[in-house]
Amino acid sequence: MTAVSVLGTGLMGSAMARHMAGQGLDVRAWNRTADKALALRPDGVHPAASVEEAVRGADAVITMVPTGDVVASLAARFLPAMPAEAVWLQMSTVGGAWTDRLLRLAADAGRRMLDAPVSGSSQPAEQGELVLIVSGASQVLERARPVLDVLGSHVAHVGTAGEASRVKVIVNSWMTASVVAMADTMLACEQLDLDPVHVLRVLEDGPLGMPYALQKAGEIRARAYPAGFPLSLALKDLGLLAEERDRPSRLSDTVREMVRRAVEAGHGREDVAAVAELLRRELL
Ligand SMILES: NC(=O)c1ccc[n+]([C@@H]2O[C@H](COP(=O)([O-])OP(=O)(O)OC[C@H]3O[C@@H](n4cnc5c(N)ncnc54)[C@H](OP(=O)(O)O)[C@@H]3O)[C@@H](O)[C@H]2O)c1
Structure with a gap:
């Protein structure tokens, strides 16, 4: 079973986590305010007590928080803890400049990141009908495909670096x-x-x-x-x-x-x- 970690269970992250668990993925979730991750338990999502615990053993790690600086502060904690073969799906909307910085953080840690922001709000997220805009190497995208195909109705592969953002x-x-x-x-x-x-x-x-x-x-x-x-x-x-x-x-x-x-x-x-x-x- 594909193991996915969701870091940030606000409006979007919680809808995505619920949908993935409902589709049979093994979903773990961490949120700064723990109650929001705990509230997902009845939907089959496993709450994690820390970022590090959330990403251990994951095939894919999703970041879904407001801004690039928040993503970077989480990355400093989860990159060393996530398995080397896992793919980081950076889905928060952070713009091109932050994405370039985050790609460098991933590369420096020896990890692979896909720039993968989403188009569509919480309702399409709940229904697996997001449009996923993705840039990164094709083989990394194919590795993440089981997760992307559950989350979205369409994957647009638009480049190999930070074009998607x-x-x-x-x-x-x-x-x-x-x-x-x-x-x-x-x-x-x-x-x-x-x-x-x-x-x-x-x-x-x-x-x-x-x-x-x-x-x-x-x-x-x-x-x-x-x-x-x-x-x-x-x-x-x-x-x-x-x-x-x-x-x-x-x-x-x-x-x-x-x-x-x-x-x-x-x-x-x-x-x-x-x-x-x-x-x-x-x-x-
Ligand atoms: N809403 C949409 O329709 C939509 C659509 C496409 C893309 N997006 C993008 O998706 C991202 C998330 O949006 P959202 O609507 O899910 O936002 P949201 O409902 O405001 O949720 C934000 C999440 O980020 C967490 N967070 C905020 N500051 C943090 C910090 N300093 N450290 C750790 N966690 C922090 C929050 O945790 P707490 O619960 O502790 O506050 C919450 O889990 C944004 O980049 C947004 O632009 C949103």
Whole structure:
């Protein structure tokens, strides 16, 4: 049986751990706040008391924590303890620069890391329908395949080093911009006293009907934003892309500024569609 360690059982890590255990993998989990890992026991996930204990005997180690500095601090502890033949799947969204540093940490410790951020939120994670963006050597990817195939509906192999993290932050920038555009569209309907259904039907009936943005239109109309992808994470990821661009992008900077203001207004834990509340205050 494939043994997988999950380090970080927040929104994403817990959903992934539950799904993998349900699919018959031997899953061990460690979390800084131990209660969250313990809560996964009824789902067949074995909680570990330490990072070192979690990775001992693992075939694959998944890191799923917020930022590159947190991943690096965990790596200093788990790299020496994980088996030399195991694969580290770095799935947190940390951007390209941090990924380059983490790849060096793995190489210096004689361990193999795949840059493997995921596209999709907690619901696809729960259902094994994430899109996995992966860069690294093909033979390492094939070694990790039994885990990747359980977690995702699609594996996109995009390069041999840190390309996947760069693809991920660009994809997230596009996604966030599309949600901001949908929020603006819904509020334009209100300003012009039009039923938004007319606009949404035209989108749905042609090639412009992006399912994700249409789903966000529903949340914006209901003014309810359960966290799928929280605004605070969207802000982090827009910052990671901005750091790597050699010149600033006016569109990205505008989107980032709106997201930053929505977070400051207290919407950070809500879904990215909650940016509509900021626009509402400005426009109506
Ligand atoms: N949510 C999404 O839709 C989504 C989708 C794709 C990718 N991602 C990426 O996946 C990663 C995790 O996201 P998430 O939504 O699962 O975040 P989350 O729910 O906030 O969970 C964060 C996890 O990291 C742990 N953590 C935070 N600071 C730590 C520290 N200093 N040391 C050790 N552990 C620490 C937390 O532990 P505690 O429980 O102790 O706080 C928790 O387990 C992020 O990089 C995010 O950008 C998220």
